[in-house]
Amino acid sequence: MLAIVVAVLSGVLLTVFVWPRLREYWRNPNGLSLPPGPRPHLLLGNLLDLPTGGSEWLAFERMSKKYGSDLLHFHVPGSHILTINSYKAANDLLDKKSSIYSDRPRLPWAKGLMGWSWSLVIMSYDEGFAAHRRLVQHSFQPNIVTSQHRPVMQREVPRLLRNLLVTPDDFIRHLRSMTGAIIMMVTYGYQVLPKDDPYLILAEDVNKSMETETPGAHIVDFFPFLRYAPSWMFKFKRDAVVGRRLTKEMRNAPFQMVKERLAAGTALPSMVGSLVEKEVVDGVTSNEDLIKNCGAVVYSAGADTSTVTLTNFVLAMIMHPVVQERAQRELDEVVGRDRLPNFNDRSQLPYLACIVKEALRWKAVSPLGIPHYTAADDVYQGMFIPKGTTVFANQAAMLHDPSVYKDPDVFDPDRFAHGVDRSEGILDPARITFGFGRR
Ligand code: HEM
Numbered sequence: 001m002l003a004i005v006v007a008v009l010s011g012v013l014l015t016v017f018v019w020p021r022l023r024e025y026w027r028n029p030n031g032l033s034l035p036p037g038p039r040p041h042l043l044l045g046n047l048l049d050l051p052t053g054g055s056e057w058l059a060f061e062r063m064s065k066k067y068g069s070d071l072l073h074f075h076v077p078g079s080h081i082l083t084i085n086s087y088k089a090a091n092d093l094l095d096k097k098s099s100i101y102s103d104r105p106r107l108p109w110a111k112g113l114m115g116w117s118w119s120l121v122i123m124s125y126d127e128g129f130a131a132h133r134r135l136v137q138h139s140f141q142p143n144i145v146t147s148q149h150r151p152v153m154q155r156e157v158p159r160l161l162r163n164l165l166v167t168p169d170d171f172i173r174h175l176r177s178m179t180g181a182i183i184m185m186v187t188y189g190y191q192v193l194p195k196d197d198p199y200l201i202l203a204e205d206v207n208k209s210m211e212t213e214t215p216g217a218h219i220v221d222f223f224p225f226l227r228y229a230p231s232w233m234f235k236f237k238r239d240a241v242v243g244r245r246l247t248k249e250m251r252n253a254p255f256q257m258v259k260e261r262l263a264a265g266t267a268l269p270s271m272v273g274s275l276v277e278k279e280v281v282d283g284v285t286s287n288e289d290l291i292k293n294c295g296a297v298v299y300s301a302g303a304d305t306s307t308v309t310l311t312n313f314v315l316a317m318i319m320h321p322v323v324q325e326r327a328q329r330e331l332d333e334v335v336g337r338d339r340l341p342n343f344n345d346r347s348q349l350p351y352l353a354c355i356v357k358e359a360l361r362w363k364a365v366s367p368l369g370i371p372h373y374t375a376a377d378d379v380y381q382g383m384f385i386p387k388g389t390t391v392f393a394n395q396a397a398m399l400h401d402p403s404v405y406k407d408p409d410v411f412d413p414d415r416f417a418h419g420v421d422r423s424e425g426i427l428d429p430a431r432i433t434f435g436f437g438r439r
Contacts, residue, residue, distance in 0.1 A: 027377055032384035035071035035082060037063070045075030050216030057367040057396035061085055064397070071383065074215070077222045080389040081215050083368070087398045087432060093380060094372060094393060094436035102437040103373040105390040109218035112227050113240035114210060115247050118293040121301050121370055131284045133439070135294045138282050139271040148269060150343050152185045157340060175310045176204075179303050187298045188254045189261070189270030199254055203299045206250045209243040210300075214368060215392055250299075251292040271295065305365050313359040316411045323413060327352055354413035357420065361429035362411050367396035369435050398432045 038049040051059030063072055064085035071089055074081040084090045094101045104124045111117040120132045140149075156178050163174040177192070180200045184190045192200055220226045220236060231237040254272070261267035262276060272295040275286055284290075317324040330351045335341045346353070372391040377384070400408035404427050405415060420428035 028384045035073040035383045036067040036069045037073040040075040057394050060394050061397040082389050083392045085394045085397050090393045098438035100376050101372050102439050103375045105373040108224040109220045115244040120297045134282045134284050149186050156181050176307045179306045183299050187271050187295050189268030206246045251296045255292045308365050312363040354416040357416045358413040360433045361399045364396035364399050369393040369395050395432050
């Protein structure tokens with residue numbers, strides 16, 4: 001028995017700790033250094049050096065200053081983590097070398113345990129990425145957004161305004177409800193109920209069950225064999241049973257509803273409805289699973305991100321009444337007080353455009369982005385970046401880089417008054433906030 005335990009343990013140690021180091025040694029014949037970072041411990045590498053508990057981006061920013069490098073490297077069992085802490089390095093690597101840096105890591109917790117391998121956001125290239133991407137992209141072409149999605153947004157705004165007038169303290173709930181209503185109409189042609197909508201409750205429960213993928217958040221990501229451990233040993237395994245059930249329900253329930261309505265001839269136009277009715281979309285032969293996945297990803301990727309951005313905007317307006325008054329004056333001059341603004345007014349509202357940019361910059365919605373993954377070895381400024389490295393772009397640090405955005409903590413829309421451009425004007429925060437690369 002002891003011999004078996006020793007053999008298994010040795011196998012694990014060899015696979016997780018020794019083999020990866022040997023492999024890199026062979027692959028890095030010139031002996032280039034890895035990017036700087038804390039000194040790894042013998043067995044756990046830098047596992048205990050990874051910041052946890054919130055505001056990880058600040059800790060990475062501090063370390064980046066300490067080591068005097070935009071890139072930080074962490075050894076983790078069986079793999080590597082890289083954080084990129086400046087826009088220049090992110091642009092050099094994730095954008096300009098996107099063929100190397102655009103894959104996604106394996107994420108045993110999210111994909112294996114929580115059952116999220118269906119989600120385009122975290123899908124690796126070999127998991128059906130291209131077909132999913134094409135279907136989603138097809139449904140968000142500029143002409144479809146203008147003709148079909150914008151009218152839906154425009155219809156939901158008066159409802160939001162009424163709700164804000166009646167119960168202003170509940171503003172976050174109202175914003176969330178508007179975002180959910182727009183997404184459910186665009187995706188499934190479904191009008192949500194004014195209160196306690198079952199589909200929105202389900203989708204919210206699913207989103208809550210998925211924590212963010214910050215580095216080091218899930219031990220099973222470093223020791224994938226733990227997913228086979230008995231459920232009584234680990235809470236994450238018990239949580240995953242619930243998470244899997246919820247996410248399955250979220251993919252299936254609204255999809256079935258659309259199919260039934262199509263059969264009954266009562267379906268409203270929607271992304272899922274139009275995909276169901278086409279056999280081939282942009283050269284991709286579609287099927288039910290593919291369509292379910294594409295429908296579900298829109299809510300999971302779009303609801304929280306949009307709600308948080310709008311919440312940050314409200315917070316900024318409350319904290320900066322002078323900005324709010326100036327925005328109102330611009331609206332009054334261009335639109336007047338007899339109607340609500342619409343998308344056609346946008347080009348005549350430059351100050352509001354600056355406020356939108358500043359709202360996207362001021363509080364990063366996704367501070368460390370969605371992890372990327374290297375598909376091949378790379379060398380950057382003399383540093384070796386191995387294949388199979390999980391890469392986090394420290395978006396919050398980039399959006400608060402004082403050398404790019406003066407007084408970064410101040411909400412100042414005027415910083416964009418002279419336009420945004422990489423060479424002349426100030427860097428457009430949209431280049432950072434919405435992530436990097438060619439996915
Ligand atoms: C302010 C709102 C939003 C922010 C800040 C945001 C941010 C991001 C970020 C940082 C990524 C990762 C990009 C990367 O690989 O580096 C991403 C991916 C993605 N987002 Fe958004 N997003 C927003 C709204 C939306 C909405 C409304 C939708 C749905 C229509 C959406 C759908 C997606 C999808 C499908 C992906 C995955 C793309 C891929 O991996 O190929 N996002 N988003």
